[in-house]
Amino acid sequence: MANSIIPLIILLLVVALFSAIGFAVYTIAQDVSSNTRAKMEKRNISFSKEGMKVSVKEKRDEEYKDQTQSVLVKVWNNTSFPAYKSRLWDNGASGKEDDVKRR
Template identity: 35%
Template sequence: MAWSKPKPSAPPSILSQVLPLLVTFAILAGLAFVAYHVYLSVSKIRGNVTKKMGNKHVVFTKDGMRVGVKHVEQEEYVDATQSWVVKAWNLSGKEKEEAEQKKK
């Protein structure tokens, strides 16, 4: 009996042949589901960013980004600059020193 031919094993069942394929499809379906939801999230975020940046006069184009510049009148610009210079002058303390010297 030890030298006899081994009995042929039973052929694999259909379930054991199809199970790895089903597991592979399930994993691929899960990955596709996650990738689809990531795509939806990125599209939604991109739309919101484009809308908010559009409100601030920043537009994304194929060539890059275009920024709209707010028009400022020359007189307004000079007034704002002069007000900062006057504030800096007043905070430097030069007026106090000059007033004290005049009193003497």
């Protein structure tokens, strides 16, 4: 009788071990899923039974123009035109020096 109980106890321990591992994997998968869903919803992407929905974040016209102008100003400030001479301003050089150089 003792010989028939030992395999039953081993079987129950193995089943308990596999169920504990399965529960841990399930719990981790649910946490990853909920964290990913929350991060995607912050970026205006939502998942539902019908599929994925992407919403467009509204931007006011003024914000769009400010960002565009900021980019253009940064590009202008970080470029250099070695042979460029403006007709509108002299970039710090006096007009007399330009006249001397032209002669």
